[in-house]
Amino acid sequence: MAARVHIRHEMAIRRLTVSHIEQLTPSMVRVTLIGDALNDFASSGPTDHVKVFFPDPVTGVLTVPELRGDGIHRPTSGVIISRDYTPQQFRPAPFGAAELDLDFVLHSPTAAHGNPKDPAGGGPASAWAAAAQPGDEIAVAGPRGSREAPQDVAEAVLIADETALPSFTRWLDLLPETTRITALLDVADEEVEPYLSAEQLARASVEWLYREDGPGQLEEAVRSLELGPDVYVWAAGEASALIPVRRYLKHEAELRPDQLDVQGYWKRGVVNRDHHEPIDPSDPD
Template sequence: MTDSSPASSSTGDRVREVVRHELVRRDLTVVRVADLTAQIRRVTLAGDELGGFVSLGPEDHVKVFFPSEDGERVMRDYTPAVFREVGESGGPELDLDFVVHGDTGPATAWATAAEPGSTLSIGGPRGSRLAPRGYRRFVLLADASALPALSRWVEAVRFDAEVIAFVQSNDDRILDYPVPTGDRVAITRIATGEAAALTALAGLHLDADTYVWAAGEATALIPVRRRLRRELGLSRDRVKVDGYWKLGVGGLDHHAPLDPEDPED
């Protein structure tokens, strides 16, 4: 079903429509593994249970269930990178992208060892929040963890608006990650950390026709959100800043308020 009420906007053509989906858990099998960059590994999943899978919004996420050392399953949220109703395997396929950083976390451990025949269970998405329409420019900021969502943002808006995207990484090859292109799409790699992000944003004119989305390490994004919301005064319907992970914290709840001093989202 569709909820067509605004996410928090009084401008009709800029409403972020919400589409609800039936919550389904799916048991899937790995059919391919590919290293897209030095950091990012794409795992392609297939199986009859992918029939009926729907993911419409750039920030959609599925719950992924990983085994842990104590035998319990650990849940993490991942953006569906690419879904194909018919893929090379002859049936539906879903690509999930993992940042492989050499630690012993359950997601990295599983993705590092994944090979054709490995199994994985996912749940959702529960719903999709579509990209807003009516903006002439989108400014996107993401680190490696948020590249699937950035790619989906570009795909969703590139034919209707200018896209200025910044990818935060110290890896010179991070832009090997496949992101849709277009005449009005510009993607630039910048250094990690809040200083580089603030410098990039400072060079832009963020007028009323600009929507800003940023995602990545939560602590580094707090100053970014404060600059956008407090200092520049951008209204909440024009800004979405989301912490996808937090240094030293396993399984961060990205639905929780990013800034403890300003919990309004």
């Protein structure tokens, strides 16, 4: 049984300031946030997420819900724009400014450093990250809870596209050293590879799959894995691409529910997809 302990965190909505921007690859940027509100930030699960609130691209005004004793309240005016992101690294600083890193995939072709290789993309979060400057303000809600990495599995398979690479790096940090990790990383092309350090690459047996080489590679790679009876599999990325992967793992490989976690982090053509929706409506969890 691959048990993942669940911890709840007190809800907080934090207004934060951009302190640093780092272009990690041509299509990924790391935004470092600071602010006193981070002092009690906590995130201990590899798949934790925060809700990030962005300024209205038309007016530049940042509208954020208010947290009061009786719950979360929407302001009476302003446009709320929010998307889900992974707290990739949090550096508490007892005597200085705590820092939170969020890694953004740039998929907006119209953004300053947008990815021209994905002309179908575009969205306020990606556009904001591509143009972000030190001093810019955003707000971050959560995480509401953390589902910790299982500490009792001998073998884990991690499947991720670019949006799930921040979670993937957290898995590498949070799985016990005794867990053998196989990773299938489904990315646009080889330009994404520098996202991972040599140390991170050494922690897992990594196979890179380039979408520019054609469709169907991910399913084929998953089908060719030799899965042990108690393997734990986590997969996250574009929801439609994960449907055949999930079908195979659930129905043909017959993994138990506690061995399998498949999450649609976004869906082609869908704005701000709710990740609580089943990735395969014909076969929900």
